[in-house]
Amino acid sequence: MREPVLRLTSLAKVLPGGRRLFGGLALTLEAGEHVAIRGESGAGKSTLLNIIAGLDTADSGEVMVAGTDLVRLDEVGRTALRRDAIGFVFQAFHILPHLDLVRNVAFPLILQKQPRAVALVRAGEMLDAVGLGDRLSSYPRELSGGELQRVAIARALVHAPRLILADEPTGNLDPDTAAHVIALLGRTVRERGAAMLLVTHSPLAAATADRQLMLTPHGLVPADG
Numbered sequence: 294m295r296e297p298v299l300r301l302t303s304l305a306k307v308l309p310g311g312r313r314l315f316g317g318l319a320l321t322l323e324a325g326e327h328v329a330i331r332g333e334s335g336a337g338k339s340t341l342l343n344i345i346a347g348l349d350t351a352d353s354g355e356v357m358v359a360g361t362d363l364v365r366l367d368e369v370g371r372t373a374l375r376r377d378a379i380g381f382v383f384q385a386f387h388i389l390p391h392l393d394l395v396r397n398v399a400f401p402l403i404l405q406k407q408p409r410a411v412a413l414v415r416a417g418e419m420l421d422a423v424g425l426g427d428r429l430s431s432y433p434r435e436l437s438g439g440e441l442q443r444v445a446i447a448r449a450l451v452h453a454p455r456l457i458l459a460d461e462p463t464g465n466l467d468p469d470t471a472a473h474v475i476a477l478l479g480r481t482v483r484e485r486g487a488a489m490l491l492v493t494h495s496p497l498a499a500a501t502a503d504r505q506l507m508l509t510p511h512g513l514v515p516a517d518g
């Protein structure tokens with residue numbers, strides 16, 4: 294059997310001021326699984342995703358991504374793991390303003406040193422899948438918040454990562470577009486045997502997940518309803 298896509302063990306994070314965000318946190322995500330995380334504002338959801346992506350560090354515990362212990366890697370190793378195994382939809386998009394849309398979405402493939410022509414074709418297909426197939430040469434400043442969010446989602450999926458981390462990816466979308474985007478994310482996870490951790494305030498988005506969890510100071514607990 295393949296190793297889980299993600300395994301968190303006894304994870305703890307204390308803020309610089311001393312407040313414990315969470316401790317004893319455990320989670321296993323198998324290939325094809327889609328888990329939603331809810332929790333109050335400030336509970337540490339974005340911090341948790343950043344730790345899983347190797348962009349922040351935990352104070353103790355283990356983070357295994359696709360069988361690799363993130364904590365034992367150096368910065369170069371963490372960057373490579375992030376580039377190859379993880380797709381991240383950030384809460385604040387992080388779209389590059391000086392690149393047109395197709396080059397923004399192709400960026401993860403360019404980082405992987407894929408041929409430029411291949412990267413641009415795949416990026417175009419991915420933009421088409423999020424409904425922006427006619428905007429390939431547009432620049433980010435010409436887009437609405439909801440459109441930028443879809444660009445961020447296309448970029449997170451373009452390199453077929455095994456683990457998708459999505460931080461409130463439908464926060465800026467109207468309900469119809471949100472439903473479309475969540476369906477696309479869910480379908481991608483199932484078809485590719487990837488796994489997804491979705492942070493969301495939307496009960497509708499959370500309801501599409503296989504499991505719903507709540508982030509508390511004691512870790513992730515089953516969310517009711």
Ligand SMILES: Nc1ncnc2c1ncn2[C@@H]1O[C@H](COP(=O)(O)OP(=O)(O)O)[C@@H](O)[C@H]1O
Pocket residue numbers: 308309314332333334335336337338339340341
């Ligand atoms: N670099 C940091 N230094 C100090 N406090 C931080 C830092 N990043 C986040 N925090 C604090 O950590 C808490 C959790 O933040 P966050 O993970 O963004 O929560 P959520 O995404 O659940 O709303 C907040 O109280 C926030 O102010």
Ligand SMILES: [Mg+2]
Pocket residue numbers: 338339340384460
């Ligand atoms: Mg957040």
